[in-house]
Amino acid sequence: MADLVSPLAPARFPDLPPVAGVAFHVFNTGLRYKGRSDLLVARFQPGTTAAGVFTRSLTRSAPVDWCRQALAEGEGQARLLVVNAGNANAFTGRRGVETVARTVAAGAQVFDCPASQVFLASTGTIGVALDDSRLTALFPQAAADAGPGAGWEEAARAIMTTDTFPKGATRTVPLDGVPVTVCGIAKGSGMIAPDMATMLAYVVTDAALPAPVLDALLREGVEDSFNAITVDSDTSTSDTLMLFATGQAPHAPVSDAGDPRLAGFREALFAVLTDLAQQVVKDGEGATRFVTVRVSGARTNQAARRIAFAIANSPLVKTAVAGADANWGRIVMAVGKSGEEADRDLLQVRVGGHLIAANGEAVPDYDEAPVAAHMQGRDILIEVDLGLDQGEARVWTCDLTHRYIDINADYRT
Amino acid sequence: MADLVSPLAPARFPDLPPVAGVAFHVFNTGLRYKGRSDLLVARFQPGTTAAGVFTRSLTRSAPVDWCRQALAEGEGQARLLVVNAGNANAFTGRRGVETVARTVAAGAQVFDCPASQVFLASTGTIGVALDDSRLTALFPQAAADAGPGAGWEEAARAIMTTDTFPKGATRTVPLDGVPVTVCGIAKGSGMIAPDMATMLAYVVTDAALPAPVLDALLREGVEDSFNAITVDSDTSTSDTLMLFATGQAPHAPVSDAGDPRLAGFREALFAVLTDLAQQVVKDGEGATRFVTVRVSGARTNQAARRIAFAIANSPLVKTAVAGADANWGRIVMAVGKSGEEADRDLLQVRVGGHLIAANGEAVPDYDEAPVAAHMQGRDILIEVDLGLDQGEARVWTCDLTHRYIDINADYRT
Structure with a gap:
């Protein structure tokens, strides 16, 4: 079962070009996984800026707490990112906080940078103490590596847990006439699998953008990408999305997120975020169908989003999709439970572009074959x-299948 | 598969005594089900009072709209209740409203009462026009029946759809020194199965209580019974809970829901409501374990309830229960996603009464065997x-199993 690849996986990992100003190193820590990398160390050139958005969970992990603090204290400067897979260092109490502190201190020392420029993430089992010495012992080796380092696919594979395929996306666009590249990787199968916490995504560009601009772009971009996906409505203790800009592209300075010269870059960034978010859904546990839910005609965009999520999270809608059943009754039910204004008799429901319900009832004699x-x-x-x-x-979102139950009812046993 | 009875079902239908002032009649309409009753007609003595609480869905069915309107217009007087199983008359547009109007008019005429004293519910397939003549044609036969009518179990069976067992509960207590009886029936397997909408529950007492008192008691009682259960977080278009008081018990008048003489009655009513609500969960689709989630130490009762529902609705928690896995990591995750205040390091998690997580981590070396x-x-x-x-x-709540997927992915096909 563990060897299955999601039927929604892309045919292969896309070609991601190197991004000037970042170097990856991958290692096996021996902590949990054998025969694969489980530690990613990313080194950034001085002057790299960073922004991040994190889980809203109130029981978030110690690494998440640290990243938020470091971004604030260091004003969004970054030199180092360390991600380990196999142990989430979440719900590990005081020891988890100490683990983070030691890892950050070692990173700052070995890579000669302020602690506030060291970012961490841990993904894997919750509630088990993480032996940080297995991570930090590898830092000198990473620091001494003067070669080109690992590629994007190797980086993507090093942070996988229950993922069935590595996830990457890229776009290149001109910024002020200079080509800039946006590359990203992500992991997460299921919006969340808290035992194997987490959804993680890292995007790197060689654009030169101040941290406040990065932050504004990331917060805007996350809304219609990572904040628009759901597998099972559950939220991880460790979800992290970070954006780094190495500043190696020789374009003129841009100091405002609203600068019209950023239009193409914004579009490229949002495309990478959306691509990665969709891949996370496509690796949803047990997923066999990828589902797009579009809601229009609501009172507000916010209302439309709540209705869309009510549909996307409904176990009855998701099981109907698994059964290839265009069950508009369940869709109407989900609209009704969203709590947002709706008029039963004004609703229109389309599946695959075909109108199947309107005027408060099924469309008489609609052609079921194409649906x-x-x-x-x-x-x-x-x-x-x-x-x-x-x-x-x-x-x-994705459908809800027997394999979701298999994976989640049998995971620890 | 359809012949399976939930492993959580009680050994048998309980002994429910007759309640003076109500008579049941059951019929087969021929609309959907063969070889069983699918229509319940309940006649109440003049002077019977009524109260109801209904689905909060904004796409609710025409019968629900009617019941709300009738209760308001008729000031909570009831003479007739008509419930059919097999067709929910939900999302049936203008025709659904007309169906209700004709059924109410026929009931008022045949049973010689105001339209506002006729209550309806329909449960079954959504989106299919209901031929009300199949119901109303049987009214004269019900009106002519001077015998004792059907019993509680027959009534409970007549309103079943996907239920695997009939649901009933009763209590008898003194009210002002006079014994009064509370009997109730319910249907619903799953908080909801919108194709086969609905959770329905009807409770009848021979107590003599004004409609406003009934209403206050019902609204109070529903909070910790039917509003405290969930199977899959979905909400039906037709959920209905009604309470009728026939006034046949010869106790002195009670005009205030806060009257201390009602203490025993309140307790009996709440016990019946809780018993019925728990039976609905125990008939949850595919349920194999009944789960009680208790939350304490929250900022408010409301916060505690939201946290409890976040746990009870989490697919990851529910699949862990199905797998007999005391997965506290998922419980902590669910607390975190509830949006209510929580401190990771103050949380205590108990399973089966055994403390398994505290101080922000697993309890070291807790004895896993009893858990x-x-x-x-x-x-x-x-x-x-x-x-x-x-x-x-x-x-x-109940667990989330393969059978839930079987039932809901394959239902219409």
Whole structure:
């Protein structure tokens, strides 16, 4: 079972070009995984800026607490990122905090930078003490490595836990006439699998952007990418998305996130974020179909989003999709439970672009054949028009299958 | 598969005594089910009072809309209740509203009462027009039946859809020195199965209570019974809970819900409501374990309830229970995602009464044997103490198993 690859996985890892100003090193710590890398050390050139968004969980892990603190104290400067897979260092009490402190101190010393420029993430089993010496013992080796380092795919593989495929995405666009590259990797199968916490994503660009600009772009971009996906509505203790800008591209300075010269870059960044987020859904536990839920005609965009998530998180909708059943009754039910304004008699429901319910009832004699054919596919489109106003939203999810139960009912045993 | 009875079902239907002032009649309409009753007609003596609470869904069914309207217009007087199983008359547009109007008019005429004293519910498939003539054609036969009518178990069976067992509960207590009886029936397997909408529950007492008193008692009682259960977080278009008081018991008048003479009655009513609500969970689709989630030490009772539901609705917690895995990491995750105040390092988690996590980490060397034995049982107890304040809550749910997927992925096909 562990060898299965999601049927929604891309055919292969995409070609990600190197990004000037960052070097990757990967290692096996011996902590949990054999025969694969489980530690990623990323070194950034001086002057690299950083921004991050993190889990809203109130029981978040010690590494997340540290990253938030470091970003604030260091004003978004970054020299080092350390990510280990196999142990999440979450719910490890006082010892978890001490583990983080020792790892940061070792990183700052070995790589000769302020502690506030060292970022960490740990993903894997919750509640087991992490032996940080297994990580820090490898730092000198990384520091001494003057070669080109590991590639993006190796980096992506080093942070995997229950993922069935490595996730990467890239775009290159001109910024002020100079080509800049955006590359990213992610891990996470399921919005979350708290035993094997976490959704992690790291995006690096060679653009030269001040930390406040990065932060604004990231917060804007996350809304319609990582904040628009759900597998099972559960939220990890460790979810982390960080964006680094090495500043190696020789474009003129940009000091405002609203600068029109950033239009292409913004689009490229958002495309990378969306691509990575969708890959996380496509590696959702047991997923066999990728589902796009579009809601329009709501009172506000916020209302549309809540309705879209009510549909996307409904176990009854997700099991219907698993069964290739265009079950609009469950979609209507999910709209009703969202708590947002809806008028039963104004709703329109489309599946695969085909109108199947309107005027408060099923469309009389709609042609079921193309709808049934659509439901047999890998990419499912559910559209709901509330018919009230202009609010709209789009979210992505996957179906709920037997394998989700297999994976999660049997994981620890 | 359809013949399986939930492993959580009681050994048999309890002995429910007749309640003076109500008579049941059951019929087969021929609409959907063969070889069983699918229509319940309940006639109440003049003077019967009524109260109801209904789904908060904004896409609720026409019968629900009617019941709310009738209770308001008729000031809580009831003479007739008509419930059919097999067709929910939900999302049936204008025709659904007309169906309700015709059924109410026929009931009022045949049973000689105001329309506002006729209550309806329909449960079953969504989105299919209901032929109300199949119901109303049987009204004269019910009206002509001067016998004792059907019993509680027959009534409970007539309203079943995907239920695997009929649900009933009763208590008898003195009210002002006079014995009064509270009997109730319910249907629903899953908090909801919107194709086969709905959770329905009807409770009848021979107590003599004004409608406002009934209403206050019902609203109070529903909070820790039907509003404290969840199977899959989904909410039906048709959920209905009604309470009728026939006034046949010869106790002195009670005009205030806070009257101390109601203490015993309140307790009996709440016990019946809780018993019925728990039976609905025990018939949850695919349920193999009944789960009680208790949260204490929260900032407020409301916060405790939200945390309890975050745990009870978490697919990861529910699959862990299915796998007999005392997975406290997932419980901590669910607390974190609830959005309510929690301190990772103050949390205590108990399973089966055994403390397994505290001080922000697993209890070192706790004895796993009794916890594992508890998780193998039918009744699972999960307790979380936030350690912050006095807020507490208790909710009930069931595990998430392969059969839930079987039932819901394959239902219509």
